[in-house]
Amino acid sequence: MSAPPTPRVRRRRATSRAAWPAYLPYLVPGAALFVVVIGYPLVTNVYISLFSWRGGLAPLEWVGLANYAELWHDTDFWTSFQNSVAMIVAMVVVPTVIGLLLAAVLFDYLGRRFGGRVASVLRATFYLPQILPVAVAGVLWNWILNARTGALNEILRGLGVSDPPNWLGDPAFALPSVMLVLIWVQIGYPVVIFMAALQRVDPELYEAAELDGAGWWRRFRAITIPQIRPETFVVTLTCTVAALKVFGPIYVLTRGGPESSTLVPSYYSYLNFFDKSRVGYGAAVATVLTVVIIAVAVVMLALQRRAERREEVGR
Amino acid sequence: MSTTLENLPTTAPRAPGPTARRPRPGGRHRRGAARWVVLGGAVLAALVVLAPMIIMALNAVKSPADYAQHGPLSIPTSLYVDGVVNFWTRVDFPTKLWNSFFISAVVAVAGCLLSLLNAYAIGVGRIRGRMWIVLLFLLANMLPQEALIYPLFDMARQVGLTNSQWSVIIIFTVIQSAFGTYLLASVLGTFPPALLEAAALDGAGRWRILWQVVFPIVRPTLMVLVIFFFIWTWNEFFIPLVMLTTNDTQTIPIALASLQGDRMMDAPTTNAGALVSLIPALLFFLLFQRTLTRGVTAGAVK
Numbered sequence: 001m002s003a004p005p006t007p008r009v010r011r012r013r014a015t016s017r018a019a020w021p022a023y024l025p026y027l028v029p030g031a032a033l034f035v036v037v038i039g040y041p042l043v044t045n046v047y048i049s050l051f052s053w054r055g056g057l058a059p060l061e062w063v064g065l066a067n068y069a070e071l072w073h074d075t076d077f078w079t080s081f082q083n084s085v086a087m088i089v090a091m092v093v094v095p096t097v098i099g100l101l102l103a104a105v106l107f108d109y110l111g112r113r114f115g116g117r118v119a120s121v122l123r124a125t126f127y128l129p130q131i132l133p134v135a136v137a138g139v140l141w142n143w144i145l146n147a148r149t150g151a152l153n154e155i156l157r158g159l160g161v162s163d164p165p166n167w168l169g170d171p172a173f174a175l176p177s178v179m180l181v182l183i184w185v186q187i188g189y190p191v192v193i194f195m196a197a198l199q200r201v202d203p204e205l206y207e208a209a210e211l212d213g214a215g216w217w218r219r220f221r222a223i224t225i226p227q228i229r230p231e232t233f234v235v236t237l238t239c240t241v242a243a244l245k246v247f248g249p250i251y252v253l254t255r256g257g258p259e260s261s262t263l264v265p266s267y268y269s270y271l272n273f274f275d276k277s278r279v280g281y282g283a284a285v286a287t288v289l290t291v292v293i294i295a296v297a298v299v300m301l302a303l304q305r306r307a308e309r310r311e312e313v314g315r
Numbered sequence: 316m317s318t319t320l321e322n323l324p325t326t327a328p329r330a331p332g333p334t335a336r337r338p339r340p341g342g343r344h345r346r347g348a349a350r351w352v353v354l355g356g357a358v359l360a361a362l363v364v365l366a367p368m369i370i371m372a373l374n375a376v377k378s379p380a381d382y383a384q385h386g387p388l389s390i391p392t393s394l395y396v397d398g399v400v401n402f403w404t405r406v407d408f409p410t411k412l413w414n415s416f417f418i419s420a421v422v423a424v425a426g427c428l429l430s431l432l433n434a435y436a437i438g439v440g441r442i443r444g445r446m447w448i449v450l451l452f453l454l455a456n457m458l459p460q461e462a463l464i465y466p467l468f469d470m471a472r473q474v475g476l477t478n479s480q481w482s483v484i485i486i487f488t489v490i491q492s493a494f495g496t497y498l499l500a501s502v503l504g505t506f507p508p509a510l511l512e513a514a515a516l517d518g519a520g521r522w523r524i525l526w527q528v529v530f531p532i533v534r535p536t537l538m539v540l541v542i543f544f545f546i547w548t549w550n551e552f553f554i555p556l557v558m559l560t561t562n563d564t565q566t567i568p569i570a571l572a573s574l575q576g577d578r579m580m581d582a583p584t585t586n587a588g589a590l591v592s593l594i595p596a597l598l599f600f601l602l603f604q605r606t607l608t609r610g611v612t613a614g615a616v617k
Binding site for chain 2: 019020022023024026027029030033034036037038040041042044045048055102105106109110113114118122124125126128129131132133134135136138139140141142143144149151154155158184187188241244245247248251252265266269270273274279282283285286287289290293294297
């Protein structure tokens with residue numbers, strides 16, 4: 001983000017600083033649309049969460065915080081946020097760790113020994129699931145994991161497994177199956193970002209370390225990881241938010257089932273809005289989810305700022 | 316420890332291609348076998364990622380009888396096109412393709428325009444409180460769409476945009492421009508002031524400076540944004556699912572997902588549907604691959 005301007009620049013801008021109100025008209029269309037599409041609906045959603053409402057033309061009945069009180073005792077609600085932790089493992093933790101290793105191996109090891117071409121072909125392959133519309137990925141995996149006719153179980157039966165598991169239909173298997181699909185979808189994103197990040201690391205750092213006798217693993221830990229920390233932060237933040245928001249894959253793969261074993265907050269709120277016609281309750285779920293996401297994002301941004309500042313002081 | 320390394324400048328010169336491959340003493344020979352093992356591992360990982368797509372392609376053109384007999388991994392004994400034809404006519408694919416394209420294209424251009432106007436006021440105009448405005452846009456980008464959908468759904472009904480693509484277009488223009496504003500504002504924040512001053516001395520107004528000085532210089536970044544917005548909108552699922560309720564307005568992902576519960580969906584139709592739905596995105600990706608990888612980077616280094 002923008003660094004604090006040096007005094008010289010500040011003096012230079014002194015004339016244009018007084019002119020800022022003249023630029024306000026350029027913000028008008030954006031601000032107006034922002035209020036209509038994001039601001040007003042967000043506030044209205046919180047307002048709706050204070051009512052019992054079946055939606056449409058049905059009357060709104062004021063219930064105060066009763067919806068939130070009900071959430072507190074709703075096991076499905078708690079399950080959905082527990083599953084969010086699983087989504088974070090599948091969409092943030094595993095892809096970031098594997099992505100770091102893959103990017104370093106591709107860039108710093110294979111790229112140097114077999115040429116950049118090999119590395120970029122492999123990178124494109126890892127990125128391929130990312131360009132797949134999420135619904136397409138979901139439909140594809142839904143078929144592969146189908147218990148009766150799916151490809152995976154056909155293969156397993158061919159190998160002599162007489163009773164292969166019902167991947168998406170068994171509460172014990174559904175969540176791990178969904179997590180594997182999400183890892184598959186997600187893995188290319190960190191690989192591409194980290195490989196780009198590695199390009200701005202000074203190669204002399206590696207050469208100096210190598211001359212000092214540092215092995216690959218030591219260079220990875222002492223140079224690669226600290227050097228690309230800004231990108232790691234961006235990947236972690238964006239993926240964590242995405243994991244908390246995840247909806248499409250759940251809708252297409254399991255619809256939160258079986259027995260709520262793959263229920264996530266966004267799907268739970270959708271279910272209340274459009275399936276159970278409990279609009280106020282759905283709005284309450286959405287509001288809690290919003291607060292959680294904003295809180296997580298703000299905490300992560302604050303931690304990042306503090307780390308940055310500490311580094312600057314150390315310099 | 317690593318602290319000494321961290322203190323080195325992070326904005327190092329880019330790796331200069333082949334010269335960076337200086338031979339290390341003894342390295343090449345010592346690791347002769349190891350590098351093949353590492354390459355094998357990486358290729359194996361790539362194959363694992365690729366496997367579902369290969370299985371999809373194989374079974375999209377395999378007849379149900381062939382599938383029942385030889386399973387999912389065999390090469391199709393003959394080219395079976397019924398799956399593709401079935402899917403194509405069932406979902407009226409040309410309509411869905413046009414809907415997806417139309418919505419994504421309008422959003423990409425309009426979202427970029429809106430981002431540029433916002434960022435011009437924030438980055439070049441240096442509006443007061445711009446830090447907070449940028450933060451607001453950044454947080455807006457993170458909001459779960461569930462927290463907006465019911466009021467939006469209701470508003471669309473009140474203004475007669477039920478089941479209208481324009482409701483989806485307006486919503487995504489704003490949502491995408493929240494990210495675009497965030498990114499462009501930081502780019503324009505570092506815009507060389509000398510250029511702006513020179514243009515102002517020549518008597519150019521703010522509107523002319525925007526289009527004749529700022530626009531040409533940030534055009535590469537805008538191109539990346541157009542591509543991003545297009546792909547993101549193309550892949551969107553939740554809002555189109557709620558807002559577009561009939562066959563003639565729906566997009567490809569929604570059409571594909573809605574076929575799912577169908578008992579008539581056999582393996583070839585499912586796979587052909589996934590394959591056909593993937594092709595436009597794949598073509599787009601191949602066409603703009605260079606711009607895209609540059610863009611992913613632009614999004615990362617803020």
